[in-house]
Amino acid sequence: MGFLDIRNATKAYGSVQVLHEVDITVEEGEFLVLVGPSGCGKSTLLNMIAGLEDITSGEISIKGQPMNGVHPSKRNIAMVFQSYALYPNMTVGQNITFGLEMHGVPKTKRDQAMADVAKLLQIEPLLARKPGQLSGGQRQRVAMGRALVRNPDVFLFDEPLSNLDAKLRVDMRTEIKKLHQKLGTTIVYVTHDQIEAMTLSTRIAVMNGGYVQQLGTPKEIYDNPANLFVATFMGSPSMNLIDVTLRVEGNSVFADTTDAKGARISLPINASVNGLDGKNAILGLRPEALTDVDGSDARATQIAHVPNEVTVTEPAGSDTFVTTSFGGKDCVARMRADADAKPGERVTFAFNMDKAVLFDPETEARIA
Amino acid sequence: MMAIASTDTAIRSGRVTRTFLYLVLLLFALFYLLPFAIMVMNSMKPLDEITGGNMMAFPTDWTLEPWRKAWSEAQVGVDATGLRPYFYNSLIMAIPAVMLSTFFGALNGYVLTKWQFRGHNIVFGLLLFSCFIPFQIVLIPMARMLGIFGLAGSTGGLILVHFVYGIGFTTLYFRNYYAAFPTELIRAAQIDGAGFFRIFWRILLPSSGPIIAVSFIWQFTNIWNDFLFGASFADFSSQPMTVALNNLVQSSTGVKEYNVHFAGAIYAAIPTLLVYIVAGRYFVRGLMAGSVKG
């Protein structure tokens, strides 16, 4: 039994099922990120953990106590909302201590707790202001302060960074990570931004269509996506998907496809594949596994060199993204910044086949 | 607060256009002021100037006598009490009725937007349609009900009646206002441990200033100006101002002191005018944040 247990939780509005049998166990001190496109059910799940929405069936328990039907305020949780949800009529200080006041904490203790939190978040000068007088970043800090001051068992974050501009978002992300490392609290965090998910989490649950598609550490999710959805959703630029036909030659397996000109090429596959000879598959390869020859991973066991024609190059400072075409689909390669690639020229691409994954085009499930 | 930026949709325009704008606006102001101006003018004339045919002109002989008379010694019934005692009757009826209907309207609006339940739309629809009931038809059954409740002929009865027939409007106003109020705030407060009433008192009500103003203005005006209920459900000790004013103005077979009538009418209008002047600037703001959003 974990710290936070979600067992077979479902949610339905009338006959519409928005969440299907979710099973997640979160250990104490874990940072779980629920990530997925809008409408995937991640916010619903968070609200169910918070007690803001009923659980249709299944059970959610915190520290071994079942929480079904327990009022949100009795769950010892705190939540940071997307819009921050600061009470407009109260000062920052009052906003932070409101929850303590509701739980009957005496004034002197409240003030002490507020001072500690304000110090931690460096918002001391703001305590007397109203939310309307704060900037977006400041509001974000206050909202976190309100959650922190409660010292809850579980922190819930509902897309807390999505209302901030790009720069601030990165800063706050780091800040949240620091706080987690410092305080070691248990966090469930909802976002649609896969970078946030990767950078913050200790574990990620990728959700789509009301199902948890995959649950695992960021590395697992990134390197070994369970299916096509997880593979494409996570990572930016997203994973290259190449239509291939599998061919077995003795003990070796090859994936056949075409280059930009339509000429046939063969890529060696590491894994042994039984009974798949002649089958169609989708080969997934992340851009960083498709490089220029000099930039390829020296530790890789199998690198395939394939020349092909460059269509577009996008220098991004640290790297250059080079677009070409395999199997009739655009593929992006991540080359070194000074790699010699110009549109229209033929360049040799290095495939790190250690990282290649295969999906069934029908079921979209991982084959290898 | 929900940020209400003052965003004039103003367009740039030339001097001629602006002069025209001001002209039209002032002309309309004149039109709106005219009837009241007639009242004020005639309330300051001796009666013979009025019956002598000088009705639309300024007084030649200014006097405040009609004002004094209307307030403290005009004949409203058997006793020449003036309007004063009725003014107080109206106040002790209108203020509780306005506060009650505003308070419950706010609670209803809160429930109907933030604590929705199956069928909440039907409940709201029924409440809203109740605004349209013609008051003439409720007179007799209402009288019977007040009798049964033991509230016949009392201020309490009048308060109940005004409460019942105002609740539809106040619920409408507050519902529309609270619909625009972020639901996340309610959730945050729930997690903070605030219950149903605590959220209402501490979070919603302090932010409801403009819509309280709208509800207050609307209810106060309607209740203060009501004649039908005031006449029918009051007895000798609780007759409101409008009934007294009506008695003053409508006396059937006696000499009509028009100047006193006008002064009395202005007395009857002062509280509602004050409410509009004082709270009026919140009115547009409240409508903006609430009812206009439909």
Added chain:
Amino acid sequence: MADTAQVDLRTRLQNWLPKLVLAPSFAMVLLFVYGFIAFTVYLSFTDSRILPSYGWVGLENYEKLFRLRHWKIAVSNLAVFAILYIGISSLIGLMLAIFLDQKIRIEGALRTVYLYPMALSFIVTGTAWKWLLDPGIGLEHTMHLWGWTTFSFDWIKNSDYAIYTVVLAAVWQSSGFAMAMFLAGLRGIDNEILKAAQMDGASNWQLYRRIIIPQLRPAFLSAFVILSHLAIKSYDLVIALTGGGPGRATELPATFMYSYTFTRNQMGIGASSAVIMLITIAAIMVPYLYAELKEKK
């Protein structure tokens, strides 16, 4: 697990509280509005005269009602009155709101002046209006004194035109209210849309006609509800201004209902006229409410 049952109680109470809070208002409205409507419907089928009585007469009251010229006049008056009143009030309200929205310096004062008639009942202003409209005393007389001797304004004395003076006074009372609603609507429109439209080269006229006024739809709807409710309930106005005259030329269903129920001691006919009115109101309002509430879902 015993712990759970305890917290459960509070949560369950929290679930019931909203309904409990709503219940008194709802119960009162059910009784005092819908109960009374049912009672009125019942009365319309009885021979009630001075007080409610319970002799069943079927549709007789309705037959009598539709034989009365008086009722036909009242109904057609309401149609004329409501259309003109709602239309003109909205138009004037919209115009004043647009004008006031042009950064007018004395906006606050003007707004108060436009709004104040809403604060006054016709018991208060009735006599002043009567004088103003009376050709022998009021506007016409004054214009004649000022030398404009051909000026004529005697609608209130003319059976065919008197209803328009009722419209005039009603518009006076509530166009300011419509103005407030439209002004609120105008202030709520996003400024950037306007800038965009101006960059697209829209003229002022086009800007209002194509961009701004269509966005005022919610304000129009709210104004429509409030104004139609006022139109249907118009009673004081007619009594104070014309007393239903000249002749019966300015009777409205509200005055008809009152006079049959209370002064003519024909409560049955009064009730039947009330029922017809309620049906009419429902026919107009229910589709509106339905659309309104469905949208909100």
Added chain:
Amino acid sequence: MAQLKTKIATLMVATALTTAPALAEDVEVLHWWTSGGEAAALNVLKGDLETQGIGWQDMPVAGGGGEAAMTVLRARVTSGNAPTAVQMLGFDILDWADQGALADLNSVAAEQGWDAVVPEALQAFAKVDGKWVSAPVNVHSTNWVWANKAVLDSNGIAVPTTWDEFAAAVDALSAAGVTPIAHGGQAWQDATVFDAVAMGALGPDGYKAAFIDLDEDALGGDAMKTAFERMEFIRANVDENFSGRDWNLATAMVINGEAGFQMMGDWAKGEFLSAGKTPGDDFLCFRFPGTENQVTFNADQFAMFDQGGTVSAEQAALASAILSPSFQSAFNVVKGSVPARTDVSDADFDACGKQGMKDLAAAAASGNLFGSMAHGHANPASIKNAMYDVITAHFNGEYDAETAVSELVDAVSIAK
């Protein structure tokens, strides 16, 4: 009816516990006499009761000649909180008596001999099934004409005694550029004029047949058509701003010499007196030409609401105070009407008042005293108002005399 009576009684018991009702020895009086003169007159009554230790709780509701007060009464009775005494007119009293709501005043009446001194035509509205249910305060007669003497004199007009003379006088005034007839175009004023005109045109028997017995032949007869035609003549001789005008503004036109005549009840006299005019010298009062021998009347009465079977002591005291000769005289001198009992001295009355009292006594004796249709003393409210509809529509030119007659028959049949 008895059922309703018990219902009302039970309700009153129930409400007595929670409301603060009149103390046992106080009377709550619902009335619509709120102008200075009327209230002064009522004060006589109030003072009288106070000397007997009975308090007066005033419940005035003015408007529409008592219509507003009657609506209020309906609500008050339904709620079980009826006032002790209520000012009432004509058929309203009979209707409420039918509902079993009024107290029996026979003991007071017998003690003071009301039967002998109150005219029989008036008793018809104060007694139901042999029981006195209300105390009459006054008798207004409605078929008066008020004239500005100076205007008449300067045009060489004598007091007309026939319709033709009246018509000639009107024409003469018209030719002289004076508005011949001052009139306020409100339904009840139109009907007041019609009342007098119809009495002249139909004669007393025809009036009774048409307006009291509601005989269709009389209602639809030629005489009625004549009456309507005469109304058209009157309509042609009022000024163009008559519509909607209050009766007292019309009276002011006569006072100021802008108009010659006004047909109005005797309450108009108060306007002349308060303008400092003297009857006989400045203004004239005479019966509408052709109705010199008739009096159409309406009478204000106070009905006592049953407080549980018997008449209470304070109701009895109020009733006997109302019928006392001293109050009758004092009140009616102020009000312009004449006493409801015929044995009151006319010493305090002015010329018009004295004539009114003489006319009333004569008409009562000769059977020429009729309840006024225009003031709800000839037929019930539903029929009265149906007649108003026709009279006022015709007066405002909606249809001609011929149509008016048939509309009248029709309207009465619907309202019956």
